[in-house]
Amino acid sequence: MRTIINVILVLVILALIYLLYAGIAEPIKFKEEKEKREDAVVQKLMDIRQAQEHYRAITGGDFADSFEKLKDTLTYGVFYNLKLDEVANPDDPNNPIITRDTTAIPARDS
Numbered sequence: 001m002r003t004i005i006n007v008i009l010v011l012v013i014l015a016l017i018y019l020l021y022a023g024i025a026e027p028i029k030f031k032e033e034k035e036k037r038e039d040a041v042v043q044k045l046m047d048i049r050q051a052q053e054h055y056r057a058i059t060g061g062d063f064a065d066s067f068e069k070l071k072d073t074l075t076y077g078v079f080y081n082l083k084l085d086e087v088a089n090p091d092d093p094n095n096p097i098i099t100r101d102t103t104a105i106p107a108r109d110s
Contacts, residue, residue: 054079058107077107 051074055064058077064070083101 054107074107079105079107081105 052063055070055073081103085099
C-alpha cells in the first residue's frame, strides 16, 4: 500500500513539475514569436514605404491608393535621370552653358 502511494505521489510531483515548466516557458515562447512577427511586419511596411517613394518619384508627387496601381507603376513605369553639365561659354566666361542629358531607366530595374 505504501509503495502505491509513493508511486502516485511521484507521478503527481512529475505532473506538477511539468505544469510549472510549461507555465514559465509559455510566456517566453510567446514573446519570441511576437518579436519575430513584429520584425517581419516592420520589414514589410518598410518595403511598402520604399515602393511608395519610388511610385511618388515616377508619378510626380502622389502616393498610390491601391497595391494594384503601385505594382503596375513599378513594373511598367520609368524613372527619368537628369544629368546637368556646366560648360563654359567661350565668348563669355561669366555665363556658362548648361547642358542637360535625360536618360530613362525602367523602374523594374531599380
